[in-house]
Structure formats: C-alpha cells, structure tokens
Amino acid sequence: MYNFEYQNPVKIIFGKGEIKKVGTNIPSGAKILLTYGGGSIFKNGVYEQVKAAIKGFEVVEFGGIEPNPHYETLMKAVEVVKNENITFLLSVGGGSVLDGTKFIAAAACFQNGDPWLILTKRAPVVDAIPIGAVITLPATGSEMNGNSVVTRIETTEKLSFASQKVMPVFSVLDPEVIFSLPEKQVANGVVDAFVHVIEQYLTFPVNSPIQDRFSESILKTLVEEGPKVLADRNNYEAAANFMWSATMALNGLIGVGVPQDWATHMIGHELTAYHGIDHARTLAIVLPGVMNIKRTLKKDKILQLGERVWGIIDGTDDERIDQTIQKTVDFFESVGLPTRLPDYDVPTETIDTICTRFEKRGYKIGEKADIGPAEIRTILESRL
C-alpha cells in the first residue's frame, strides 16, 4: 500500500423522509441559491419537501442545469450568486446539478482571472461558497467528494476539477427518490458506480486487501441490487443499498493508497463531448476495450475480479481474462446499456478526432501513464 492522506468531512443524512432535515443543516440567516436541473424535482415531490424544509430562509432559484452541466449555464448562475449576495448553495438534483453547483461555488469566489482556468489549468480553488445537496439520482458519488465535471459547449470540451473546498457540507440521500426514476437513469447509475470502483481497483496489485475487498463489496452489491431496483422501482431496501453503493464507490475511501486508472473516464468524456452520449454509456463502451488492451498490466486484478465478483475460476489465465471481460460486458448489457460504438451511431471518424485531441494534449493516461493516442485508437476500434 502506498502512503496516503484521506479526509472526508461530508455529513451524510441517509434514509427515507430525511429531506426534512435540510433546513437545520444550513446556517441560520443564509441566503440560499437553490440549483436544479430539468425540472424532475417538480414531478417527484422533492421540490415541495425541500421548500418545506427551508421555510424561513431567503431563497433564489436557478434551474435548467443540464446533464453534463454547461460552463455557459453555470456562469449565469455565478452572476446570480454575486448580484444576489448568495451565501449558501443548495443543489437539488443528480450528479450533474451537484457538479455544476460545485463549479458555481468555486467560480463565484475565484479571484485569479477567468474561472475557466479552474478546469483548463487546474487553478487552485482557494475559497468556495458552502454547498448542501439533496441527491435525486444515485450514480456519480458527487454527494461525498470534491469532484466536478463541466462541459463547455463553445469548445466541445468536458473537463474536471477537484477540491476539498467544494465538498458538500451535507448531503441528503433519500432512496425514495429512486421510485420515480426512469429505467435508463437507474441503469446508467448502476454502471457509473460500477466503473467508478473499477477505475480504482482494476490496476496492478500493491498489497491492499482492505481496499480490494471493499471494492469487491461494492461491485457485488451493485450486481445484486441493481437488477432488483430495475425490476421493482418501489423496492426501498434495494434502492437504499444501490444508493449507498454509489456513494461509497467514489468518496475516496477505496482509492486510498492504491494506483488509479481513470483512462475509461477520460476517453468516455470525449464521446460525451462530441456526441452527447450519457456518461455511464460511454464507460460501458470504453471499459471492455481498456481491459482488453491492458490485459497484461492488469492481469492479476482482472483474474481477482473474475474470481471474486464473477466466480470465474476455470481455464487458463487468458481464458479467464476473456471470460471476465465478457461477464462485465454481459452485465452492462443486461441492465440495458449497449457497449459498442455503432449502438450509439458514432462514426469511425470520431476515433480520429479523439486521437488528435489526445495528441495535442500531449500527455498519456492510465495508472502507468502509458495510454496515448495509438492505444486509444486500438481501444476505440475494438469497440466498433
């Protein structure tokens, strides 16, 4: 295990009916900007619950934050924050709304030029407006970390930043929000959380049995509970277990002291940037290609994944690796996510475009920083 530092002060408020606690967790006298997305919170009763919970606070609302939140939209919210002297941001929505709200929080306090630098140059986030979150869609883990991914439409770029300063002060996780989710969003959430674990787990061994087993715990639970949620959206227990899995998948804990990959995400982001494909679906496309091209580097962990999560114990190493990749593909497809580029009408030329972009960026990705444009081409071509 490598040396590491870990700190995660987010207060999690978990369970049915807990949205009522939002108000008591916001500093009295705060002026709140309530951020939300496309308006599902008006249909599932969450908006009413939140409004009742923050009765007495001065509240400004800012809706319309998109999936893969747009820099352009978020900068409008930054103006509102400044003009209205907002002191607290309350994100009510899924990971995109919360990611967007994190950028708003950082950009509103940014003193060193264009806030875009936070994403392009990883300019340090020295201060941020405090954030509270009510999560309406388990998937990204954004509720218990300081990560944010933002898309700039003007330049077709999807970029990320991370800062302790934008970790939510609190996050309310009421699994009942899942009852009204469409199948597609549940399936995306299951795969998103699954691949978050994989990015921190499927690298090379560094003798970290706690991190490994915690990762496998989350993977196995997603494999078991995901289909239950899809089969019966009113299964509260399955919803709760799915929701907690998604949070644990990306709150930093399973990633301490171990190498991390994130190549699947980096490549997937480009597919979202160019074709607007749902984030989780890009992961379902890319991951099998990454596993295949890195079958030697990742051999020990792929075999471990196969054995401990999929129960694969027979065959040569290569056969077991093939089976493990296939089982992973089968799982994604079983919950309804196609895993090949043509399933999403992505033309072959996109592969050239993405490789050129990585060429220009000049750095390689993956846990050994050895995945460059040539490897990315191989990965994507294997998904045709």
Added chain:
Amino acid sequence: MYNFEYQNPVKIIFGKGEIKKVGTNIPSGAKILLTYGGGSIFKNGVYEQVKAAIKGFEVVEFGGIEPNPHYETLMKAVEVVKNENITFLLSVGGGSVLDGTKFIAAAACFQNGDPWLILTKRAPVVDAIPIGAVITLPATGSEMNGNSVVTRIETTEKLSFASQKVMPVFSVLDPEVIFSLPEKQVANGVVDAFVHVIEQYLTFPVNSPIQDRFSESILKTLVEEGPKVLADRNNYEAAANFMWSATMALNGLIGVGVPQDWATHMIGHELTAYHGIDHARTLAIVLPGVMNIKRTLKKDKILQLGERVWGIIDGTDDERIDQTIQKTVDFFESVGLPTRLPDYDVPTETIDTICTRFEKRGYKIGEKADIGPAEIRTILESRL
C-alpha cells in the same frame, strides 16, 4: 437498512515516514500539550520524530497516561492545560493515551460542574481543545472516532463517552511503529479490532450488504494479516494492512444503518475494572459466551460469519454455529489470547460482583437490550 447520519472529518495521514507532517497540521502559534503513556515513545524513536516535527512550537509534556487511562491522572493534565493556557493537544501513543487525551480535551472546556459527569451522566460536550494524534499501537480505532473510555480507580469504574468534538483533527498512522511492539500488544490489537467489527456486524440482518461485506473484509484481513505481523514484526505491508484494518473497524462506517451490540465490551470493561485484564483479552473471554447465549437472535449473522469468514458450510445450523464459535475461539487462542476466566485467575465471586453492578444500573445491554444480570451470569459462567 436503518436511516442514519454519518460524518467523520478526521484527516488520516498514513504511511512510513509521515510523522514529519505533524507540525504542518497544527495551527501556527498553538501551545501544545504533548501527551504520552509509559515511555515506549522514547525507545522506538517516535518521540524524536515528533519533537523534530513540532520544532518551533511551544510544547509542554505530560506523560504517564496509563493503559485504561485513569480519571485521576487525566484531571492532573486538565490542570496543566488550564495553568499553561494550552491550545492544542498532541497525543503520542496508543488508544489509551488518545482516549485519555480526548477526556482531557473535553474536561478542560467543561463548564457544567465536575467533568466526571461527562462519563457518568453523558453530560454534553459543548466544546473541546483540538487534538492531533500520532498512533503507536493499532487496536482501538480511537484515531478516527470520537470515542473515549476512562477508568476511575477510586470507584473501580470503567466508563465511556463519545462526542464529535473530540475527534482528532488529524491522526498520523505510520505502520513502522509496529516493528518494536511486543507480541502481546500486537495480538491484543488484532483481537480488539476483530471484536470491534463483530459488535457492529454480529446482530440480526437488516438487509445491509455493503456494511456486511465491509465488515467481513476487515475480519478476513485481520485473520490473514494478524499472524503475518506476529510472525515477522518487520513486515511493513502486513503492518500497514493491520493498521488500516484497525482504523476501519471503528471509524463508524461499518456501523451506519445497522443494529449494534456492544454487550461484549460492556461486560469486558468490568473484568478490566476489577482485575486489570487487558481490554482485548476481556473481549476474547466474553465474546464466545455472548455468541452462545444469543445463538438464536444472532443465528443468521453467525451462519453468515461462519460461511464468509471461516468457510463453514457443512452441518446443521446448530452445528455450524458451534463451529463458528469454536473457530473464533481458536483464532483468539492462535494469536496468544486465552479465552477463559481461569486463564486470568478470575475468581467465581467476580461474576456475582459484576451481576450485582448491572443489577444496580438497571438497564440491559445488547442489540435488543435483553441481556441483563441473569444473562450476564450465564455468559460469564460459560467462560469458567
């Protein structure tokens, strides 16, 4: 899974050579009280490392905090804190030194009479002096929680309190501290951490697969890594995995949303209070008795423990429960902890004394609050 709240802001600084970071994590200008125990830190090089790391700070030292820290000793430290205008407590030692330091932190700020009330009446801890910790003995998990257990010699009482206010601001975990530990302390630490997990896991099922599997992850890792550390005290990787297991065992995470027991601890504390038996050893004595008397209530989880941790799958339920208890006893004894009262020369009369004490207290213990004096008698008599 039950509803829950979880927040753990402790900053963990983990790995070899990390003690040097202590100073940069203490507010500049702080006046430090460095607390320690019997003086092992002078022999293992930790004292020198800490002193070098806090060079430039004004430091007062307070040593001699006992295993099972004494209220009487800690109140002397409270006087020092007040007289010297201490603003930061730096605990350098094992769980007892840190537990004691937590009480000092709370007692020094206590405004509502005798600080003893924090332990006897659970008087609220409104404020506390900030604490940093350098851990020299993995066992209690005190480095990442707000729990503290204190013993009052005058009244032969061992009592606990818990408060978010006494969570360390940071804890440095350098596994190299294990290299110089005597076998007995390592073995105690392994069993202490093991039983911490059991108290949060071995109850009745509430459909919490993440918590269950995380618990089993820690148990399996302790069973694997504990003997490696005992066999070769210089095995850094095993030491690191053991140390991280002990922290994860009691930082609250595996206990969210599930019933908890703690009867073994409550009964064990009495054996320490009356006979000075090491905490972990009292747990090794009591746990098999609790498992046996609660074999019906705990049936599902004992069978799950047997299967997933000990690999027990054959036999009737009762046979598997017997095997699971026996495997647990065997593990404790294999690392060198005897599990019966006569092994520690505890006279039968102590059972009467303990039962009388619980009789006077008037409350019952365990996850169903159904273990009273009669059940405690059965448990202890089964350990003769």
